Amino acid sequence: MSDLLDELHAQAGLELLIANPMLGPNRVFDGVVPSPTPNPPYVMVYCVVEWPPGLEGMANSLDHLSVTCRTTYYCHGVGATAAAARGVGMQIRSSLLDVRPSVAGRVCSMIEQIETVPPQRDESTGVLVMDAISVYSFASAPG
């Protein structure tokens, strides 16, 4: 039986983005852009939930069980122009950076920014937009 932990971790960051009044549920998409393709600005988020092995994964577990969870959000800030894409990137940052997410039964680190990429052309939805990518991540352990 699943403990739903992976989904809870993924939702923790998505909920923070949706809670930003400048974004909201109609501008934050989880893994797929709706059809028909919406007009920018919006945020496309790919969530990666991992239970890493080795030094990072064991955390405080004396029995070497994989207890540490690392959640990474690949956020694509989409705008009609480079400035607009950067603006979405700033909203993403103000929603996530240095925030300690809440996951039931877990102690979470603050969300940190791992990487940012300047806005670039993206036509993968059939519409030319500017895409500013930023990557955020946090770790959690049982608590």
Add this chain to the structure above:
Amino acid sequence: MGVKITGLDEWIRDLEALPEKAPKKFAAVVGRGATNIKRGWVRRWSPRIGGGPENLPHVVRGIGYDRVPETGTHFEAEIGVSKRNPQASLAFFAEMGSVNNAPHPGGLPALIEEDPRFVQAVADAAVELLEGL
């Protein structure tokens, strides 16, 4: 009145040898770290985009690392897909995804995975140097 020092000669010799021995040792640690990241990256990408006509096998084969020339106590390595690789321009989309395509994270998780090992290796190298090994 005077000062007598005993048992420090060996320690002083070790410290005097540091400028000669340390660069070699730390450069080797950086090299090992870069190799580990490269291997972790290849390991992650191979099953996802490493085979089949619609995948990017050249990108996976192109992952390598270059040692940046040392300057004083600065040791650096660059890990990634060689710019000379025929599919190099597509590597970014594989790693970061696009608005309509999910990423296949390989480099970033490999880097995060190596982080604690690298820190430990640097600490071990420092201890070995100070102990004269």
